[in-house]
Amino acid sequence: MRRAELGAVTVVLGSGLGLAFLAVLGPLAGLLALLSVVLLGAVAAWFVRRRFRAWRYHERHEDLVVARGVMVRRLSVVPYGRMQFVEVTAGPVERMFALSTVKLHTAAAASDARIPGLEQAEAARLRDRLAELGESMAAGM
Amino acid sequence: MTQGTPDGAPAAEGEPPDGGWQRLHPLTPLARVGRLAPALVFLLLVSTVHSKVENQTAETDYLVVITLGSALYGYVHWMVTRWRLEAGTLRIETGLIRKDSRRLPLGRIQAVDIVRPLLARLLGVSELRVRLAGSGSTDGRLAYLTATQAAELRLHLLAGRHQLDTPEAVGSSLPMAAVTLGRLLSSVLLSLVSIVLVGTVAVLATLDQFEPRTAKAVAGFLAVYLISFAGVVWRRLSGHYGFVAVEGPEGVRISRGLLQTISETVPYGRIQAVRQVQPLLWRPFGWCRLEVDVAGATARNQRGEGTSVVRKALLPVGSVSDARLLLGRLLGAPDPPRTGPPRRARLKAPLSFHFLSAGHDHRHAMCVTGRINRTTTWVQLDKTQSVRRVQGPLQRPLGLATVHVDVAGRRTRAEFRDRTVEEADRLVAELTAGSRSARRRRYAEVGNRSGKCSMERMPPV
Secondary structure, three states: OHHHHHHHHHHHHHHHHHHHHHHHHOHHHHHHHHHHHHHHHHHHHHHHHHHHHHOEEEEOOOEEEEEEOOOOEEEEEEEHHHEEEEEEEOOHHHHHOOEEEEEEEEOEOOOOEEEEEEEHHHHHHHHHHHHHHHHHHHHHO | OOOOOOOOOOOOOOOOOOOOOEOOOOOHHHHHHHOOHHHHHHHHHHHHHHHHHHHOOOOOHHHHHHHHHHHHHHHHHHHHOEEEEEOOEEEEEEOOOOOEEEEEEHHHEEEEEEEEOHHHHHHOEEEEEEEEOOOOOOOEEEEEEEHHHHHHHHHHHHHHHOOOOOHHHHHOOEEEEEOOHHHHHHHHHOOHHHHHHHHHHHHHHHHHHHOHHHHHHHHHHHHHHHHHHHHHHHHHHHHOOOOEEEEOOOEEEEEEOOOOEEEEEEEHHHEEEEEEEEEOOOHHHOEEEEEEEEEOOOOOOOOOOOOOEEEEEEEEEEEHHHHHHHHHHHHOOOOOOOEOOOOOHHHHOOOHHHOOEEEEOOOEEEEEEOOOEEEEEEEEHHHOOEEEEEEOOOHHHHOEEEEEEEOOEOOOEEEEEEEEHHHHHHHHHHHHHHHHHHHHHHHHHHHHHOOOOHHHHOOOO
């Protein structure tokens, strides 16, 4: 999702800048500007790709494990019974690609269990499953 | 005046017969308007000074209007507020235009605090605040009752909470800690704020001898900060004056205050974390401070995520042995054995490495952090909200990672800082399993004790 977003931004920025330089300074400057933007876009895409790959989750028997991050690696274990509510959001760009973000809220602000870029069907499934598990765990305790 | 939540209520006997609606104390409007007095005096001063400069006459008409208006509001509020004890419920009704009727089930009452601002003390009245389980704010407020009424009603409500027949049983309690004036004074003087304050004033006084003009300019510039610092120092002194903590069946009861006295309760079941802080300057005297984080305590807006958690001083200053005693009562278990991080962690945390250590057993996790303020945190594993492992860019080359045990609140947690990666992975597994079994044990205990306590069945905190 982020990759697509980034690609679009690179194309728009690159062509815009290129055209502007083409008009003002002649073809060589325009080409250079275009190249540098493409290069920057590629570097950014590489970072995003790493970040994207590092993001993973695992539904265990009694808790959800979410790991993310490349520079700062984080791993959160959230017991289903501690979940207060599940939130599913989809921003405009996410909606373009039929994706959603699932977020778990607990009483602790630091519990960081956010899973972005899920396909909508998977997000709905996860939401229902988490809600159900949360309820049964909380009641079972 | 808090217009937003019209929550006052009428006054009455400790055990009124059913159907008997009670009113608040007749002096209530006076005490309420009195709370505006400092603001009014300030306005008066400002407008006097201002209009003296302008045209030699002070315009104070609008102050009279404000005073009369609030007095009228207070009177109407008093007229329409009433309360009574029904079967197992405290009912408070208030509001002229927007009616507000609350029922506070006695079984769910978490704590009852008595607050007496200065004016209320002069008038001999008290405010009663009732907190329910599972909510983040003050749910019921009876301002004002007579002092004896408030005390009686408090015992009555607490007795209902614990399903005891005799209110006296709730009243009995053991003293745990007290702070003498001398120690409080010296501890406040040895805090950073006072040292900065005294130091700045001393420097300014010296400067005044040589360069009066510069000194005045600097003083004018710093005045706001100095005043606010002085305010902090004063608040610490007056807030913790005459601090006494006693052990009650429902929690630790604290009474404190110089001008405004407060009697509050820290319920055992709501304690998320206990913190012992030993600032650098206190360490030579062997003093420390104990703080607890209590879930959903006093009225506080719930901002952002996380349940509202309030930090309370359990012991503003005390010797380490006093603290030991209190901790033993609160945690009910000896400290788990602690271990330090590996030597190479010194590269990442050169200062705090000295004290860094952490440990856990099947009930608690505890950790020591900080260099200047040595801070020891205890977290009960059955309150764990999540377990996290975080590895920053500096830790990765060193093969270190930090494990957090989060409990309810914004920044409340125990940190196993800078452990080796293998140990961190093991800790995550152990702490997750430990929290799970601690939770199970707790719910099993509660289930055996009574199926009636609705508070314990609330899952979140």
